[in-house]
Amino acid sequence: MRAACWMGKQKVEVHEVPDPRILNARDCIVRVTSTAICGSDLHLYNGFVPTMQKGDVLGHEFMGEVVEVGHAVRNLRVGDRVVVPFPIACGACNACERQMFSLCENSNPNAWMAEKLWGHSPAGIFGYSHLLGGYAGGQAEYVRVPFADVGPIKVPDGMSDDEALFLSDILPTGYMGAEMCDIQPGDVVAVWGCGPVGQFAIASAYLLGAERVIAIDRFPYRLRVARERAGAETLNYEEVNVLEALNELTGGRGPDACIDAVGLEAHGHGPIYAYDRAKQMVKSETGRPIALREAIMACRNGGTVSVIGVYGGFIDKFPMGSLMNRSLTLRTGQCHVQRYMAPLLERIQGGEIDPTFIITHRTRLEDAPQMYETFLGKADDCLKVVLKN
Amino acid sequence: MRPSYGEGARAGGLAVRAPGALVGGRHLQPQGAVRHEGRALARALGWFSVGLGLAQVLAPRRVARLTGLPDDEGMQRTMRLFGLRELMSGVGLLTRPRPISFAWARVGGDLIDAALLGRELALTDQCRARLATGLATVGLAGALDVTCAVRLGQDEAPTEGRGMHVTKAITINRPVDEVRQAFGALHDRRGDLDLLRRLAGRGRGGVSFREAPGGRGTEVCVSLEADVFGGKLGEVAAKLRHNAPDQRISEALRALKALVETGVEVCSDATLERGKHPAQPTAGERRGRRERPRSGEPRHPTTWA
Numbered sequence: 001m002r003a004a005c006w007m008g009k010q011k012v013e014v015h016e017v018p019d020p021r022i023l024n025a026r027d028c029i030v031r032v033t034s035t036a037i038c039g040s041d042l043h044l045y046n047g048f049v050p051t052m053q054k055g056d057v058l059g060h061e062f063m064g065e066v067v068e069v070g071h072a073v074r075n076l077r078v079g080d081r082v083v084v085p086f087p088i089a090c091g092a093c094n095a096c097e098r099q100m101f102s103l104c105e106n107s108n109p110n111a112w113m114a115e116k117l118w119g120h121s122p123a124g125i126f127g128y129s130h131l132l133g134g135y136a137g138g139q140a141e142y143v144r145v146p147f148a149d150v151g152p153i154k155v156p157d158g159m160s161d162d163e164a165l166f167l168s169d170i171l172p173t174g175y176m177g178a179e180m181c182d183i184q185p186g187d188v189v190a191v192w193g194c195g196p197v198g199q200f201a202i203a204s205a206y207l208l209g210a211e212r213v214i215a216i217d218r219f220p221y222r223l224r225v226a227r228e229r230a231g232a233e234t235l236n237y238e239e240v241n242v243l244e245a246l247n248e249l250t251g252g253r254g255p256d257a258c259i260d261a262v263g264l265e266a267h268g269h270g271p272i273y274a275y276d277r278a279k280q281m282v283k284s285e286t287g288r289p290i291a292l293r294e295a296i297m298a299c300r301n302g303g304t305v306s307v308i309g310v311y312g313g314f315i316d317k318f319p320m321g322s323l324m325n326r327s328l329t330l331r332t333g334q335c336h337v338q339r340y341m342a343p344l345l346e347r348i349q350g351g352e353i354d355p356t357f358i359i360t361h362r363t364r365l366e367d368a369p370q371m372y373e374t375f376l377g378k379a380d381d382c383l384k385v386v387l388k389n
Numbered sequence: 390m391r392p393s394y395g396e397g398a399r400a401g402g403l404a405v406r407a408p409g410a411l412v413g414g415r416h417l418q419p420q421g422a423v424r425h426e427g428r429a430l431a432r433a434l435g436w437f438s439v440g441l442g443l444a445q446v447l448a449p450r451r452v453a454r455l456t457g458l459p460d461d462e463g464m465q466r467t468m469r470l471f472g473l474r475e476l477m478s479g480v481g482l483l484t485r486p487r488p489i490s491f492a493w494a495r496v497g498g499d500l501i502d503a504a505l506l507g508r509e510l511a512l513t514d515q516c517r518a519r520l521a522t523g524l525a526t527v528g529l530a531g532a533l534d535v536t537c538a539v540r541l542g543q544d545e546a547p548t549e550g551r552g553m554h555v556t557k558a559i560t561i562n563r564p565v566d567e568v569r570q571a572f573g574a575l576h577d578r579r580g581d582l583d584l585l586r587r588l589a590g591r592g593r594g595g596v597s598f599r600e601a602p603g604g605r606g607t608e609v610c611v612s613l614e615a616d617v618f619g620g621k622l623g624e625v626a627a628k629l630r631h632n633a634p635d636q637r638i639s640e641a642l643r644a645l646k647a648l649v650e651t652g653v654e655v656c657s658d659a660t661l662e663r664g665k666h667p668a669q670p671t672a673g674e675r676r677g678r679r680e681r682p683r684s685g686e687p688r689h690p691t692t693w694a
Binding site for chain 2: 003017054057124
């Protein structure tokens with residue numbers, strides 16, 4: 001089969017690789033019909049996630065048709081259309097029983113690597129480094145899906161791939177980011193990053209009852225989508241002092257909740273940005289937490305900071321004093337996608353949210369290398385790339 | 390061997406209990422690591438070393454004069470070097486949890502100091518009283534250093550054997566009886582659990598099963614003393630290959646957990662093959678690992694074995 005493979009820093013190539021096979025009774029094989037490039041794939045692309053190997057098949061947002069099932073999978077049949085959540089979860093461990101699927105205790109066969117870096121291991125993830133399992137990803141023609149009786153959800157007839165695809169990651173991730181804010185009536189929520197996850201966080205914050213959502217980015221086309229499609233008020237951090245602007249917009253209180261939908265490759269300006277870039281370059285910190293710092297400083301006393309942007313290892317100049325002395329709550333996590341798929345699918349069916357508004361590029365899997373470049377360079381107003389087979 | 394942390398040694402939610410029902414908390418430490426006599430002495434000697442070292446580095450001439458040594462250029466250089474040596478052993482004694490080698494390094498230093506002072510005493514007629522006092526001080530320090538090193542060696546020393554001590558624990562979300570039974574029936578891929586069972590039979594290893602709090606299943610705790618070919622060096626080499634006893638026991642416990650909880654042996658495209666392999670499907674049959682489980686249902690692990 002054909003698959004988009006990571007071949008080194010900023011190098012993705014489509015190669016012929018062996019077809020996946022059923023290895024366990026609880027596996028299924030999915031023929032991928034649609035797959036997307038995630039913002040977090042760019043962290044792999046840029047070489048910021050350790051334990052990648054030349055030849056790794058990328059992709060953790062995908063859906064398709066079931067073509068083979070293991071004999072212990074009772075809920076799926078050949079021919080079913082399914083969306084597959086990006087964290088692999090067994091459904092039986094303590095974490096899964098508590099619905100914290102991205103912390104599944106059984107799905108990462110390389111747990112020892114993650115334990116070295118993080119103390120304990122989270123779940124395995126498709127196409128996202130060896131540290132998180134070494135699973136072949138979904139930017140391919142076929143994928144083996146472990147624990148197929150737990151993760152994949154059937155797509156109802158009449159729902160298009162474009163409508164369903166983002167249930168695999170970014171829609172639930174954005175939603176969980178907003179849900180962690182514990183939004184109360186009248187709350188003002190600020191969202192750093194107007195990429196796809198940020199857009200869904202904005203939309204979800206409104207769905208969950210936010211009074212106002214303020215979105216922060218630097219690309220006019222992304223801010224425009226946030227305004228026109230997600231309904232946010234927008235700030236361009238290259239034009240205004242974000243902290244001052246947020247204070248002014250909230251009567252000096254600061255937003256009730258702040259969502260970091262940026263993660264480890266944040267941009268900024270001034271000496272602090274130069275400092276972070278230099279430290280990241282010499283690998284004395286793994287992330288540039290510019291948005292996170294700002295989100296913490298901006299948040300109102302007693303408010304919540306929700307982190308859904310991806311971080312890999314260690315960051316510097318973390319404003320712990322602000323967090324502690326002002327009674328802030330920090331909530332975070334890789335999305336427990338399985339928890340949100342069914343309710344969000346219902347919301348899509350009910351017309352409460354149309355996730356297709358973020359798609360700017362639809363093309364073939366063969367174009368993946370070019371699309372990574374376009375997405376990274378924010379060229380051609382690129383917001384979301386969907387690859388079709 | 391060093392047994393694991395005591396059973397039931399968990400601090401129980403004291404704050405919510407009635408005062409009359411208070412159960413005392415306890416300090417958690419591996420049994421067999423109870424004596425710390427050498428540590429206090431090591432700290433005292435550490436500070437002494439740092440003080441002396443600083444004096445030798447910053448004021449070599451005065452220290453030389455004080456001990457009756459000549460204060461020429463060469464001796465000042467020697468003093469500074471000795472000072473650096475003292476600083477190194479001092480910092481080691483103060484910062485390492487069990488600084489045996491630093492204590493012995495101090496003993497070595499004492500011998501060098503004694504040799505220097507002794508030679509001076511034999512060669513010169515000047516300042517003999519000072520030199521003799523210096524020599525006596527070095528002798529006293531030497532005696533303390535030897536005591537410290539010996540006591541540190543006795544502290545926390547493994548009570549038997551010289552193998553690698555492994556203590557690993559995992560929580561399995563199934564009742565104790567089921568886990569115990571699965572453990573007995575499991576023949577894991579590399580035979581690590583079989584090895585553990587054999588070691589347990591010889592009194593060099595043990596496994597305990599206890600109920601996890603909050604209905605979270607069973608805590609399995611393994612503790613054993615394993616011999617590693619090549620001693621410490623062999624241990625390091627094995628760790629680099631992810632093949633040391635502690636790593637293998639961890640993996641075996643994880644495999645046990647996965648089998649009991651999910652009924653399958655968890656593998657990814659990259660871990661299917663021995664050695665380095667990218668995360669892409671493999672061609673051909675699985676090498677080096679058991680074929681996919683033959684029959685049975687998830688959550689009934691014994692049928693998979």
